[in-house]
Amino acid sequence: MKLMHLNLTTTDTAASADFLCTYFGLRNEGGNKGFMMLRDDAGMVITLMKSKAVRYPETFHIGFYPEGEPAVDALYARLTTDGFSVSAPERHHGYSIYVEAPGGFTVEVTA
Template sequence: MKLNHINLYSQDTEADRVMFEQYFGLRTLVVRGIKMAIMEDNDGLVLIVNHFDNKLEGFDYPRQFDILHIGFIQKSRKDVDALYERLSADGWEVQAPRNAHGAWCFYFRAKGGYFIEVTTLTPVRPEEAYRRAPC
């Protein structure tokens, strides 16, 4: 099974679309005004940002959208630092990179209201590894 798409509620779909193209290399497939942008990465994963306020009715979303985030893996600490420098130079409010959960990473808030994590691969400690219970 392969993850096909991610759909995020965004307060500013156009700003988020531009950010994902400029910093993360996604390609825009469809734009539906200010309500939706559909993008794709090089592996075929589709990312949708939407501003469907009417669809919030009936859903039990967390009151604090800041717990929602997506992550982008970088090959090295140098790559994380380089992206941090680009975002900072372009005026984004970005946390300084730091060691967290065994990786080198930083977070920033997208214009749509959710967070983006940029990180090196997080190693899984042996005690954390999921092991299926014997049948």
Template sequence: MKVQHLNLTVTDVPAAQKFLETYFGLKCRGNRGDGFAVMNDEDDFILTLMKGREVSYPKTFHVGFPQENQEQVDKINQQMKEDGLDVNPPVHAHGYTFYVKAPGGFTVEVLCPSSKMN
């Protein structure tokens, strides 16, 4: 069994949607104004974004986007820096990874798992 759907409550649905489209290739399959969006990826994972006034996730909560290799992690990190996002360089931890606060109030991890590292 695999997880096939996740809902995130965010403070800014359009900004979160654009972030996920730009850096992770998710596609919007429908929305209702600026309060709700349905997105999915190439594996038909469904991510819904719902607007909330106050978004407060636990400190360690994050959504992960594994990459095929370290070069892809570096590429996304560099693109985010060039676009003005506040990101630190990737580090070797439980894989090759970095975290970024996404628009809308949630944290994203971009990583190359240890099993795929060069």
């Protein structure tokens, strides 16, 4: 069985959707201010639901796994240039960066 759907709570569905589409290649499948549906090329669906407050556990995050360390470095440079607060690449369980997405959740990028 394969995990194919994830629902995220966000304080700003449009900003979260724009972020995920711009930097992680998801497609916006539509919605409104309170709900948006995104999809990747493998068919994974991420829904974004608006809430006044986002309360994830401290270590909660979603992750993307690009092909190789150069892709992590390129995304780090792009996010930093665009004004996001991004952790410098480090080796943990892989070569990773973490960024706070608009709307209140953390994204990990690991090669």
